[in-house]
Amino acid sequence: MANEKAQKYAGQLISIKRKTTVLSVTDRLSHVDDSTDATYLELLHPASVYRMSILGDIQKGLSVVANIRPEDIKLIWMRLKFAEKKLFEQEMSQKASTETEDNGAMKSDAFTVTFTMGRLKGKTPGGYLMETSDKEAAIKDLHSQYDFLAQNVAKYSANQKVMDAIKNAIEYYELGALDKEANNAASSADDIASEVEIYAPPEKTFRKDIKKLPDGRVLTKCYQIQIAFLPSNKYPYRVTIQNRYGMIDKNPNNGMETIRSVGSELSESRTYKMSLSSGEMVSVISAMEENLHYYKSCVYTGMRTKDQKLQEINRKAWKPQ
Secondary structure (H helix, E strand, C coil), rough: CCCCHHHHCCEEEEEECCCCCEEEEECCCCECCCCCCCCCCCCCCCEEEEEEEEEECCCEEEEEEEEEEEEHHHHHHHHHHHHHHHHHHHHHHHHHHHHHHHHHCCCCCCCCCCCCCCCCCCCCCCHHHHHCHHHHHHHHHHHHHHHHHHHCCCCCHHHHHHHHHHCCCCCCCCCCCHHHHHHHHHHHHHHHHEEEECCCCCCCCEEEEEEECCCCCCCEEHHHHHHHHCCCCCCCCCEEEEEEEEEEEECCCCCCCEEEEHHHHHHHHHHEEEEEEEHHHHHHHHHHHHHHHHHHHHHHHHHHHHHHHHHHHHHCCCCCC
């Protein structure tokens, strides 16, 4: 029996599936031949790419696609390893914090846990205590909140976390360490919550995918891809791909091309996103990195043989001046 998946998805390296979304990567590599201006030892044809797609609406079959250049894989892989190192350090820090709490020390949640109801909703116990000029009155308010939450803690277990945060905030104040803890919490939050781009090249075009308008204008399909690192998220990586049609303006002096936007009714803009776990992101990038290595290994012998023949021809043709 034929392998139906292999026949249907020829060239596919990996796919990550959700209920309504699928991210996949396809190998579109080829080697140097006579159709391009490249040496045989460069191995890869300049048109070689990995095609990443997000099927964002399975029911309607709608997707977005983008190319990733083979030469970009190494940089993405290096940045991914750095991101994973950050996640590991974050996990270790959280574990150490939990162990400290278990050993009886205060845990710095006075500025991270917020009230979810009442007039203090959205505020943290430490933040409320910091912003209020009448500290004694603020402490009384916190004690009242603590007693109120304690009445229902058996029914609502989440109350305990807020109660602990209130207790921590009051203890920090009494120890004269509230300002220091506020600065530590702000620094930690900035470090954890920031979003970092791992990969975000300029918008590019699919040159052969065009559509002609009745007025004679020609639109070209464009793509933009971003891989972002969000260390505070459960799924710490987000892949975003946008496709649209735009006008291509070419500078007659330097040949540089600029993509000009057109009206929304003509651009057919579509954007899909997919969040990935650490394991999924590593699998996607390593699949491309390993495949690139294997492909170069396969074509290297043939390309080197051709190059050596040319070197020999060039040596015989060379004559001293």
